[in-house]
C-alpha cells in the first residue's frame with residue numbers, strides 16, 4: 290500500500306459481491322477524491338438572483354452541506370462534493386469579510402469576480418472528522434496558507450487559527 294495523500298469521501302454506493310466463502314454480500318463502495326481538489330482557492334460566485342445572502346443563512350447552508358455524504362457514485366458524487374465545498378467556501382469567505390483570518394491583513398488582491406482573494410484552509414486533517422465542517426475551515430491569505438503548510442511555525446500558526454475560528458463561531 291502506498292500513501293497517496295489525503296482523500297475525501299464524495300459519496301458511496303452499494304454493490305453486491307461474493308465474499309471469500311463465495312457468499313453474496315453487500316459491499317459499500319466509497320467514492321474518494323483527492324483532498325487537494327477541496328483545498329482550492331475560494332471562488333465565490335455572486336448569487337444568481339443578485340441578492341445578498343446573510344451570514345447566518347450561509348452558515349446554515351454550509352453546516353447542512355457538510356453533514357451529508359450522499360448515496361451517489363461517480364460523476365454525481367463528485368458534483369455533490371463540489372456543491373458541498375462551495376457552500377462552505379461561500380460561508381467562510383463571508384465570515385472573513387475580506388480579511389485573512391490568520392494574520393488579519395486585507396486580502397492581497399481583488400479577483401476578476403470582484404471578490405477579495407482568500408484561500409480555504411482545513412485546520413484539521415480531513416480524516417479527523419467532517420471533511421468540510423465550516424468550523425474547521427479558515428479563509429486565509431496565500432502567504433499564511435503556505436506558512437502553515439511549510440513554515441517552521443506552521444503548527445502554532447494553525448493552532449492560533451483554530452482558536453480564532455472557534456471564537457468567531459461561538460459568537461454567531
Ligand SMILES: [Zn+2]
Pocket residue numbers: 389390391392393394429430431432433434
Ligand atoms: Zn494571512
